[in-house]
Amino acid sequence: MIRYPIDVATRVSANLSALFESQVNDPDAEQPVTLASVRAFIAGLLPASLSEAERLHHVDIDDSLLDELDALIEEFGGDSLAIEFAQSNASEPLSRVIDAVVNDENRENPPTLETIKEAIASGLPARLVGDGVLEDDEDDGLLAEIEALIRRHGADSLAEEFIRYE
Template identity: 80%
Template sequence: MIRNPIDIATRVSPNLSALIESRVNDPDAEQPITLATVRTFVAGLLPAAFTEVEQLHHFDIDASLLDELDALIEEYGEDALAIDFAQNTASEPLSRVIDAVINDENRQNPPTLETIREAIASGLPARLVGDGVLEDDEDDALLGEIEALIRRYGADSLAEEFLRYE
């Protein structure tokens, strides 16, 4: 398998990145997950009549993901590891949580992903909702997201490296 530089993930749409992440993290998926594996999965989601032009506009997201995958496969090859194309940034709500922990004046050291997990588990998102930093529904998935980042990058990774600014 050929490993690609991490910065190629910045060229991948958030939808495709999330799809790749879900395939890579699927315990039932065969390993290793390549671009060809992801393409086969996406193609399997499309209706059989996909080739009919009138069907295309009903499935823009899937068709565009397939087009995006085809372009990546053309450039990097079908055996390229899919994980290299997944973005390694936090969602916007998680970025706001990380930012709040980084800017805590009582903090001595830069926070790690584990520090952020502990802050989430200790109720920081509820306080941020109360302060208007997060919306009510934005705090639901934070714990799962930080735990996925910890599984992938390790608890001691610096949280600021995952900040996403939009």
């Protein structure tokens, strides 16, 4: 895996990042998922009988998304792994959980992703629902989400780096 000297995911739009994530997480996807394979996937969605401009608008894929992908391919090559370009942030509900742990006055060290997983498993989301910080249905997928972040970034990654509010 190539490690870029910059965080290339910060240069990718949220829509393209979501497309990368969906392709990487597709159980039927050929491995590895590269920038070129994502572009081929998009092209495969479009009916061949339409002009390229018509095809783009036909499936609500705008020119800017394809232009953005083409620019990445030009700069980094079509063989670059798509996952390297996917933004990896916590959802807003998970960000609120992380924020609650980070701001815990009794904590001596900055929490890691593993610390957040333990807090979730210990019932923190239920307390946050009771406090009105989370909605009833927002705590459902938190454990799966934190486990996915751990698989991708490691249990010792600082949780605070994944906070994102929309």
